[in-house]
Amino acid sequence: MSRIALRGVSKFFGNIPVLKDIDLDIASGEFCVFVGPSGCGKSTLLRLLAGLEEVSAGEIEIDGLLVNQLPPAQRNVAMVFQSYALYPHMSVYQNMAFGLQHRKLAAGEIEQRIAGAVRILQLDGLLQRRPRELSGGQRQRVAIARAIVRQPKVFLFDEPLSNLDAALRVQTRLEIARLHRALGSASMVYVTHDQVEAMTLADRIVLLQPLAGRTDALSVAQSGPPLDLYHHPANRFVAGFIGSPAMNFVEATVKSLCHPGVAVDVLGTIWDARVSSRGLMPGEAVTLGIRPEHVLLGQGTQRARVSHVERLGELSHVYLELPGSGTALLAKSPRDDIATDELLPFDLPPQAMHLFRSDGVAQARYAAQQPADPAHSAFP
Amino acid sequence: MPEKVIRSTFSAVPLRGGLAAQRVRRAWWMAAPMLLVLAAVGGWPLLRTIWLSLTDSELSRLDDYAFIGLENYIGEYGLLASADWWQAVANTLLFTGLSVSLETLLGLGVALLLNQPSRLRTLLRAALLVPWAIPTVVSAKMWSWMLHDQFGIVNHQLLALGLIATPLAWTADPQLALFSIVLVDVWKATPYMALLILAALQMVPVDCYEAARVDGVPRWQVFRRVTLPLILPGILVAVVFRTLDALRVFDLIYVMTSNSRDTQSMSVFVREQLIDFGLVGYGSAAASCLFFMVALLSIVAMGLMRKTFERAAA
Amino acid sequence: MSGLTEAREAPAASPRRQAPGRRRFPRGRIGYWAASLLFVFVSVFPLLYALSSSFKQGAGLFSPTLWPAAPTLANYSGVFAEQPFAQNLLNSLLVAGCVVALSLGLSLMAAWAFGRVQFRGRGLLLMLILSASMLPQVAVLSGMFELVRFFGLYDSLGALVIADLVLTLPFTVWVLVTFVRQLPKELEEAAAMDGVGVLTLVFRVFMPLLWPAMVATGLLAFIAAWNEFLFALTFTLSTEARTVPVAIALISTASGFELPWGRIMAASVIVTLPLVALVVVFQRRIVAGLSAGAVKG
Numbered sequence: 001m002s003r004i005a006l007r008g009v010s011k012f013f014g015n016i017p018v019l020k021d022i023d024l025d026i027a028s029g030e031f032c033v034f035v036g037p038s039g040c041g042k043s044t045l046l047r048l049l050a051g052l053e054e055v056s057a058g059e060i061e062i063d064g065l066l067v068n069q070l071p072p073a074q075r076n077v078a079m080v081f082q083s084y085a086l087y088p089h090m091s092v093y094q095n096m097a098f099g100l101q102h103r104k105l106a107a108g109e110i111e112q113r114i115a116g117a118v119r120i121l122q123l124d125g126l127l128q129r130r131p132r133e134l135s136g137g138q139r140q141r142v143a144i145a146r147a148i149v150r151q152p153k154v155f156l157f158d159e160p161l162s163n164l165d166a167a168l169r170v171q172t173r174l175e176i177a178r179l180h181r182a183l184g185s186a187s188m189v190y191v192t193h194d195q196v197e198a199m200t201l202a203d204r205i206v207l208l209q210p211l212a213g214r215t216d217a218l219s220v221a222q223s224g225p226p227l228d229l230y231h232h233p234a235n236r237f238v239a240g241f242i243g244s245p246a247m248n249f250v251e252a253t254v255k256s257l258c259h260p261g262v263a264v265d266v267l268g269t270i271w272d273a274r275v276s277s278r279g280l281m282p283g284e285a286v287t288l289g290i291r292p293e294h295v296l297l298g299q300g301t302q303r304a305r306v307s308h309v310e311r312l313g314e315l316s317h318v319y320l321e322l323p324g325s326g327t328a329l330l331a332k333s334p335r336d337d338i339a340t341d342e343l344l345p346f347d348l349p350p351q352a353m354h355l356f357r358s359d360g361v362a363q364a365r366y367a368a369q370q371p372a373d374p375a376h377s378a379f380p
Numbered sequence: 381m382p383e384k385v386i387r388s389t390f391s392a393v394p395l396r397g398g399l400a401a402q403r404v405r406r407a408w409w410m411a412a413p414m415l416l417v418l419a420a421v422g423g424w425p426l427l428r429t430i431w432l433s434l435t436d437s438e439l440s441r442l443d444d445y446a447f448i449g450l451e452n453y454i455g456e457y458g459l460l461a462s463a464d465w466w467q468a469v470a471n472t473l474l475f476t477g478l479s480v481s482l483e484t485l486l487g488l489g490v491a492l493l494l495n496q497p498s499r500l501r502t503l504l505r506a507a508l509l510v511p512w513a514i515p516t517v518v519s520a521k522m523w524s525w526m527l528h529d530q531f532g533i534v535n536h537q538l539l540a541l542g543l544i545a546t547p548l549a550w551t552a553d554p555q556l557a558l559f560s561i562v563l564v565d566v567w568k569a570t571p572y573m574a575l576l577i578l579a580a581l582q583m584v585p586v587d588c589y590e591a592a593r594v595d596g597v598p599r600w601q602v603f604r605r606v607t608l609p610l611i612l613p614g615i616l617v618a619v620v621f622r623t624l625d626a627l628r629v630f631d632l633i634y635v636m637t638s639n640s641r642d643t644q645s646m647s648v649f650v651r652e653q654l655i656d657f658g659l660v661g662y663g664s665a666a667a668s669c670l671f672f673m674v675a676l677l678s679i680v681a682m683g684l685m686r687k688t689f690e691r692a693a694a
Numbered sequence: 695m696s697g698l699t700e701a702r703e704a705p706a707a708s709p710r711r712q713a714p715g716r717r718r719f720p721r722g723r724i725g726y727w728a729a730s731l732l733f734v735f736v737s738v739f740p741l742l743y744a745l746s747s748s749f750k751q752g753a754g755l756f757s758p759t760l761w762p763a764a765p766t767l768a769n770y771s772g773v774f775a776e777q778p779f780a781q782n783l784l785n786s787l788l789v790a791g792c793v794v795a796l797s798l799g800l801s802l803m804a805a806w807a808f809g810r811v812q813f814r815g816r817g818l819l820l821m822l823i824l825s826a827s828m829l830p831q832v833a834v835l836s837g838m839f840e841l842v843r844f845f846g847l848y849d850s851l852g853a854l855v856i857a858d859l860v861l862t863l864p865f866t867v868w869v870l871v872t873f874v875r876q877l878p879k880e881l882e883e884a885a886a887m888d889g890v891g892v893l894t895l896v897f898r899v900f901m902p903l904l905w906p907a908m909v910a911t912g913l914l915a916f917i918a919a920w921n922e923f924l925f926a927l928t929f930t931l932s933t934e935a936r937t938v939p940v941a942i943a944l945i946s947t948a949s950g951f952e953l954p955w956g957r958i959m960a961a962s963v964i965v966t967l968p969l970v971a972l973v974v975v976f977q978r979r980i981v982a983g984l985s986a987g988a989v990k991g
Contacts, residue, residue: 054400068398069398073888083880087899098890099887102890102894103889406807409892411808413800413803414867415804417859418823424841426837428836432836493726493730505977507738510738515965515969517940517942519740521959528955532758536758537758567740572984579984579985628831635943654836655928664836678828
């Protein structure tokens with residue numbers, strides 16, 4: 001049975017649609033991440049689940065219970081806020097106990113739950129401190145502990161790492177993943193704008209797109225396991241959002257339909273893409289997509305001028321000027337000796353190609369998995 | 381798709397009575413005690429005062445009165461025909477005009493003084509709050525003593541300096557009494573004015589001063605061209621507050637000169653009629669006049685201020 | 695040290711000359727100190743003079759020296775001996791205390807509603823509350839007189855508590871609304887997730903957090919009630935029911951001919967010094983409270 005079920009959920013602020021027609025099931029114990037650019041409504045969606053905002057239409061079920069009309073405290077959910085929202089005038093202990101006392105729990109039970117949370121989150125020795133006497137990471141852990149002691153069916157996280165510095169963020173990310181394993185059957189819903197967090201934490205990613213006032217678009221751009229979104233983006237928006245640096249997009253026309261795949265014309269050069277040809281017509285304008293990590297440098301028959309190089313140490317970002325156009329093609333390379341203005345041979349392997357029709361919808365890809373790390377194997 | 385939209389709009393309706401509506405209901409419950417109390421101690425008495433002003437009610441027979449219409453206002457012995465009332469109106473207006481303008485000028489000066497970063501600041505702020513915190517009755521008494529015609533230190537010093545030849549009867553001389561009252565009010569109320577202007581001054585962004593300094597604009601010009609326009613709305617608010625406050629002056633005048641006709645303010649007049657003479661109807665009429673005057677002024681001021689703020693924002 | 699030339703050049707000073715070290719110009723500095731000292735003197739002198747007079751007696755009162763020739767406490771004992779001044783002080787304390795507690799409690803509840811919830815009529819009600827603070831006291835005097843008699847509170851402290859609320863409530867509401875608005879919204883949402891009711895939220899979460907604002911607002915309300923004169927003068931009759939401002943205003947000698955200035959000054963000092971102490975200690979808070987009420991208004 002699904003722990004959370006959304007049926008046709010929409011949210012309007014006044015007349016402006018923020019979320020539209022969301023259907024979603026989150027399973028018991030699943031770690032679900034809402035991700036998307038700012039303005040996509042991911043935080044609003046989380047607040048709808050929490051009961052801090054009201055749906056404009058549709059139904060939300062949590063644990064088999066229709067919760068549309070239930071106040072937050074009766075929904076069996078706990079929330080970790082972006083700003084932690086710890087009560088500044090209460091000690092760490094009181095922060096955790098406050099909500100429990102209001103549920104009329106026995107003192108012994110409260111003690112026991114807090115002791116459990118303290119053990120899991122290593123808060124020993126901090127119980128009598130005030131929030132302002134804690135570091136950012138400690139506050140974060142207290143905020144999580146306050147959620148844990150509630151023993152909710154669902155945990156809601158609203159960008160919990162965004163106020164931490166980079167090093168702490170990685171560490172806390174690991175802790176949250178560990179926590180999820182430890183808590184077993186509780187579902188987690190996690191909002192972030194950071195795709196690395198989304199990719200690393202999620203069992204399932206729900207990628208939301210901003211409606212920007214449009215009424216024809218849907219909020220959910222794609223929903224599925226992280227690698228599905230990476231390998232089989234359903235549309236151009238998903239393809240561009242997942243992956244860093246973002247996928248290269250090149251305008252092209254369909255040359256011919258072959259089996260298996262499609263041949264496309266990019267400024268006079270013909271490339272093969274191993275994607276379904278269903279519904280395509282020769283001469284149709286399409287967009288070719290390829291991730292920077294899949295562009296092969298140093299092999300192939302095509303040559304391009306290097307217009308710019310960013311050396312990051314572990315690898316370099318190489319900007320190639322496609323012959324006959326100003327479009328730059330970004331490639332990742334492990335070499336750090338590529339120079340600007342160099343003429344480099346490059347190849348775009350057919351099995352790494354994505355193809356999008358003019359309405360942005362992706363053609364299904366045949367390659368189930370990526371070819372074995374081509375960028376890295378190119379230079380042994 | 382259109383079907384779906386329609387469905388959405390329809391299913392949105394029953395939710396209106398949900399969480400948001402519950403929150404609004406709670407808000408009303410939370411505000412209700414305060415609103416009820418305020419209505420009971422402010423709204424109801426005000427309405428009663430206005431009603432009583434249309435009757436011949438007297439203190440000695442409060443429950444036995446008759447409706448007499450506007451008799452208390454425009455009757456033969458009505459308010460508008462009373463020289464004493466017009467004297468009180470004139471006194472109040474003169475007092476308000478003089479004290480508010482002096483307080484604005486001095487308050488601006490004091491605010492500028494307090495806006496200087498300096499070690500003196502804490503001392504200045506404490507000194508500023510002293511006259512403000514002293515009960516009006518007490519300041520009236522203190523100054524009455526200092527202005528005492530025979531033993532007061534003010535006359536003593538002025539005589540010693542040779543500025544006056546004979547002691548002045550500061551509070552008894554009809555020519556002087558109102559000015560003495562203005563003097564005490566200025567002493568007492570300038571701090572409030574200064575605090576409000578200071579708050580406005582501190583909201584002027586530092587960049588403005590720094591930009592002007594980099595441009596080499598002389599200080600006086602900076603004040604006139606940058607500071608003053610920016611704090612003008614704040615000053616206006618302060619002036620309005622103080623004006624409305626000064627129009628209802630009572631304590632100071634009552635304590636310093638009692639019921640003397642020469643200095644009587646509208647509030648003093650009202651209380652004299654109401655309590656000392658027991659003319660509840662007539663006194664209420666005077667009180668209502670004062671209320672309508674203040675209300676009218678508030679409305680005009682709000683309109684003016686809105687315009688000024690809009691201009692400042694534009 | 696070419697102070698003079700620098701001072702003369704000051705208005706036209708080039709930015710380059712001003713930039714390093716932010717030099718102060720001696721003339722401006724002297725002016726600043728002179729104005730400050732004059733201001734402090736004018737502000738404080740009447741209180742000092744009252745203090746000095748309160749220690750003088752008989753003929754000593756007629757010599758306007760600041761230091762009393764023969765300091766005496768007779769005026770202070772006289773204040774308490776010849777009238778129920780201790781009772782008056784207690785009355786003032788009781789009235790002001792009740793007014794502060796009632797105003798703060800009612801206002802804090804309302805502040806949550808007005809500061810945090812969007813509901814129809816909110817703006818209009820806030821305007822009405824603000825305009826209530828402009829209400830001339832005499833405009834409610836006759837209506838209030840009826841009300842007080844109706845509740846049988848004439849010549850009792852209860853009358854003053856009720857009446858003073860009309861002076862304090864508008865601005866305590868107004869000030870607390872501005873402060874409640876500044877609290878982070880997430881705190882309230884965290885409390886909602888914790889399932890606490892509105893009253894708990896207001897009194898167990900907001901109130902401890904708003905402590906500084908409560909102190910400032912409470913002090914303003916206390917001072918307003920402590921200093922109130924017109925209602926106290928009108929709604930009390932017996933000397934035992936009077937508050938201190940009325941008691942001071944009505945101090946007289948048995949003969950009723952010349953006022954006992956020494957005793958009046960002693961009473962004034964007794965009433966004022968605690969206030970001045972409060973104000974000096976809490977000056978920052980008070981200034982913040984006063985400005986919050988006005989700037990947003």
